[in-house]
Amino acid sequence: MHLMRHRALPAIVAEITPREVYEGRREWMRRLAAGALGAGLAAWAARDARAQARVAALSAVRSAVAGAVTVEKPTSRNDATTYNNFYEFGTDKSDPSRHAHTLKTRPWTVAVEGEVKKPRLFDIDALLKLAPMEERIYRLRCVEGWSMVIPWIGWSLAELIRSVEPTANAKFVEFVTLADPAQMPGLRSSVLDWPYTEALRIDEAMHPLALLAFGMYGELLPPQNGAPVRLVVPWKYGFKSAKAIVKIRFVDRQPQTAWVKAAAQEYGFYSNVNPGVDHPRWSQATERRIGEEGGIFAKKRTTLMFNGYEAQVGQLYAGMDLAKHF
Numbered sequence: 001m002h003l004m005r006h007r008a009l010p011a012i013v014a015e016i017t018p019r020e021v022y023e024g025r026r027e028w029m030r031r032l033a034a035g036a037l038g039a040g041l042a043a044w045a046a047r048d049a050r051a052q053a054r055v056a057a058l059s060a061v062r063s064a065v066a067g068a069v070t071v072e073k074p075t076s077r078n079d080a081t082t083y084n085n086f087y088e089f090g091t092d093k094s095d096p097s098r099h100a101h102t103l104k105t106r107p108w109t110v111a112v113e114g115e116v117k118k119p120r121l122f123d124i125d126a127l128l129k130l131a132p133m134e135e136r137i138y139r140l141r142c143v144e145g146w147s148m149v150i151p152w153i154g155w156s157l158a159e160l161i162r163s164v165e166p167t168a169n170a171k172f173v174e175f176v177t178l179a180d181p182a183q184m185p186g187l188r189s190s191v192l193d194w195p196y197t198e199a200l201r202i203d204e205a206m207h208p209l210a211l212l213a214f215g216m217y218g219e220l221l222p223p224q225n226g227a228p229v230r231l232v233v234p235w236k237y238g239f240k241s242a243k244a245i246v247k248i249r250f251v252d253r254q255p256q257t258a259w260v261k262a263a264a265q266e267y268g269f270y271s272n273v274n275p276g277v278d279h280p281r282w283s284q285a286t287e288r289r290i291g292e293e294g295g296i297f298a299k300k301r302t303t304l305m306f307n308g309y310e311a312q313v314g315q316l317y318a319g320m321d322l323a324k325h326f
């Protein structure tokens, strides 16, 4: 499986194996030794169930924003909540669903600051009520060459931006995410400079398709998908969609982002989905839809410019050389 990880790879996996897993293994051995195989299996099943535990329902209306509801078949909830990238919990796709259930998502605040007339510290429950919840069914295309279709719940980031009244100096919006070593075993690795940060140009952030998401599949976000609040920018590679946001900062200069800091020659600031500009290690011409018949041997799909959202967002990049500004 292609992973985005870079530095100190071999050490990471050993380092980040959390205590719970070791303890689980010990327990497994103990039960095996005691001949209680059935009970051992039950213990493993219980942990699996906890990773899959349902969260509270979140109601929403179908979005009326142009392009916000694809008719493509959504990925199964099981795939979307067990095949994840959330490096704060480890670099394997199964790490977030196994380890993020301990993430404390209440109380939670999001500080909105910088070049705005009305800076504000939002409590997550106030943020949930800032605008009516909409369901949006977006394609998600990861730079690693796989894709999903996910029914998100949230509202346009533009709603929050308007509420804090950016100044004329606000040219970019930066998203800072939680980095709590007590809760996030992945922070012990040096894959990225923590906290994970991302950013958008202000006009991109104001585009109605840029979503602040609080839920998916009719429920609040599960921790592994970025609870309690994450960004979803459907025309960009998935890594722009920062999870577990704690700060939104309006700035006058293009911020450094986590992946650009890690490997600027591989990950650009814009990171618009572009089948014509390959990543040094991955062709971006095609993609594998997770859950599709045939697994890794399934026929690949053709990747679409701006992930199929060109009609909506293409004008944001008029006149730009997208091979240079990748």
Ligand code: MTE
Pocket: 004, 080, 083, 084, 085, 086, 087, 088, 140, 141, 142, 143, 177, 196, 224, 225, 226, 237, 238, 239, 240, 241, 242, 243, 244
């Ligand atoms: N946000 C944080 N804080 N940490 C991460 O490691 N991974 C990104 C993005 N947001 C990541 C993150 C990547 S690479 C992808 S593809 C998407 O989250 C995956 O979102 P999903 O797991 O909900 O599909």
